[in-house]
Amino acid sequence: MSxxxxxxxxxxxxxAQNLFREKGYSATSMRDLAKAxxxxxxxxxxxxxxxxxxxxxxxxxxxxxxxxxxxxVQNGTTDPKLRFRHAVTAHTRVVASNLDASSVFFNEWRxxxxxxxxxxxxxRAAYEDRFKNLLREGIEAGVFRKVQVSFAMRxxxxxxxGIPTWYRNxxxxxxxxxxxxxADFLLEGLLKK
Amino acid sequence: MSxxxxxxxxxxxxxAQNLFREKGYSATSMRDLAKAxxxxxxxxxxxxxxxxxxxxxxxxxxxxxxxxxxxxVQNGTTDPKLRFRHAVTAHTRVVASNLDASSVFFNEWRxxxxxxxxxxxxxRAAYEDRFKNLLREGIEAGVFRKVQVSFAMRxxxxxxxGIPTWYRNxxxxxxxxxxxxxADFLLEGLLKK
DNA sequence: TATCTTTGCTAACGAACGTTAGTTTAAGCA
DNA sequence: TGCTTAAACTAACGTTCGTTAGCAAAGATA
Numbered sequence: 001m002s003x004x005x006x007x008x009x010x011x012x013x014x015x016a017q018n019l020f021r022e023k024g025y026s027a028t029s030m031r032d033l034a035k036a037x038x039x040x041x042x043x044x045x046x047x048x049x050x051x052x053x054x055x056x057x058x059x060x061x062x063x064x065x066x067x068x069x070x071x072x073v074q075n076g077t078t079d080p081k082l083r084f085r086h087a088v089t090a091h092t093r094v095v096a097s098n099l100d101a102s103s104v105f106f107n108e109w110r111x112x113x114x115x116x117x118x119x120x121x122x123x124r125a126a127y128e129d130r131f132k133n134l135l136r137e138g139i140e141a142g143v144f145r146k147v148q149v150s151f152a153m154r155x156x157x158x159x160x161x162g163i164p165t166w167y168r169n170x171x172x173x174x175x176x177x178x179x180x181x182x183a184d185f186l187l188e189g190l191l192k193k
Numbered sequence: 194m195s196x197x198x199x200x201x202x203x204x205x206x207x208x209a210q211n212l213f214r215e216k217g218y219s220a221t222s223m224r225d226l227a228k229a230x231x232x233x234x235x236x237x238x239x240x241x242x243x244x245x246x247x248x249x250x251x252x253x254x255x256x257x258x259x260x261x262x263x264x265x266v267q268n269g270t271t272d273p274k275l276r277f278r279h280a281v282t283a284h285t286r287v288v289a290s291n292l293d294a295s296s297v298f299f300n301e302w303r304x305x306x307x308x309x310x311x312x313x314x315x316x317r318a319a320y321e322d323r324f325k326n327l328l329r330e331g332i333e334a335g336v337f338r339k340v341q342v343s344f345a346m347r348x349x350x351x352x353x354x355g356i357p358t359w360y361r362n363x364x365x366x367x368x369x370x371x372x373x374x375x376a377d378f379l380l381e382g383l384l385k386k
Numbered sequence: 387t388a389t390c391t392t393t394g395c396t397a398a399c400g401a402a403c404g405t406t407a408g409t410t411t412a413a414g415c416a
Numbered sequence: 417t418g419c420t421t422a423a424a425c426t427a428a429c430g431t432t433c434g435t436t437a438g439c440a441a442a443g444a445t446a
Binding site: 023024026027081084107110111135138142143144145147148151152154155157158159160161162163165166178181182185186187188189190191192193 | 344383
């Protein structure tokens with residue numbers, strides 16, 4: 001779907017995602033946003049309520065995608081290693097398919113105001129807990145090394161959430177391909193067996 | 194060294210590091226900074242040239258630390274696995290010992306203007322190349338799996354540069370301790386052998 | 387004591403900020 | 417054709433921004 005065929009409201013959201021990612025939320029003015037679309041700043045308010053509403057839309061839409069995709073791939077799987085692998089690849093696919101939005105999700109959430117900010121943190125913590133449980137399961141099953149669960153979870157998310165800093169969805173590597181390679185990397189490490 | 198004993202200039206730089214990290218560079222005003230110190234915004238300009246100078250100081254000081262620490266630990270080491278391990282632990286120590294500054298280095302560098310911006314990117318690329326070479330050496334020596342070098346380098350840095358998002362230097366785990374654990378994680382992965 | 391330097395102050399500059407009010411334009415529909 | 421509505425416009429609001437000018441206080445130096 002090209003950007004011209006979107007409704008103006010969707011178009012605003014899409015351009016906002018891109019600008020918030022490239023320049024940061026605070027450094028992006030409503031005049032920047034309007035200019036990128038080709039209208040006046042004041043005209044934006046025929047479609048949106050406020051600048052912060054744009055940030056909220058991005059953050060909570062992507063949060064929902066993380067949960068949805070997680071639930072979809074976990075459904076029915078019991079093997080701890082496979083459960084972890086599916087969680088990692090699902091997360092990676094969401095990030096790699098939504099580079100602008102996930103970048104904003106990772107880096108600009110702190111500009112949310114209450115009560116959105118607390119709601120955001122709660123959702124993120126709930127999502128992180130799922131990964132901690134997967135790691136615990138793997139350790140208890142004797143499949144994973146005895147790592148500290150919350151420490152390992154942090155390292156896993158650091159790896160995954162850094163994806164927008166380097167990945168370009170330009171055809172060289174598909175989201176599915178990097179998802180598998182990242183899962184390999186996290187599970188196997190760098191050393192040859 | 195407590196913050197009261199610093200020269201005013203050093204104090205400004207230190208508080209700026211902290212505010213730029215917590216709120217972001219753009220969302221931090223010179224009035225915020227002055228208030229945190231207890232003077233008027235205009236008084237800052239008796240000590241500094243501009244807001245951007247503060248950002249430059251942070252970014253290039255920490256860049257120099259990365260290079261210095263890297264050179265220090267590589268000196269004399271030839272074993273590829275050990276060279277990689279030393280590079281990772283050195284980088285981790287610099288990050289973990291400079292959480293505010295490294296956070297700004299990772300997230301706020303894009304607000305640099307030219308020519309500082311290009312200089313920053315060049316230094317970062319040179320530093321990343323060192324890690325790529327270490328990975329290449331390890332693969333050629335048959336110690337590392339045959340991963341794509343620049344892909345693996347990106348994953349390594351994602352892991353390392355995410356440290357400020359979760360690590361608190363509060364005595365529970367020292368910078369040296371997490372450095373070793375992160376090196377283990379990158380080399381061994383999650384799976385039990 | 388007289389002078390210089392450092393470090394702070396108040397006041398203010400012009401620019402940019404997010405947003406609102408009121409109006410115009412143009413398309414869809416009765 | 418006349419009416420309604422959506423979506424744009426111009427103008428402006430009050431606020432905040434980084435920064436400068438000019439001055440005052442205080443300590444160091446002569």
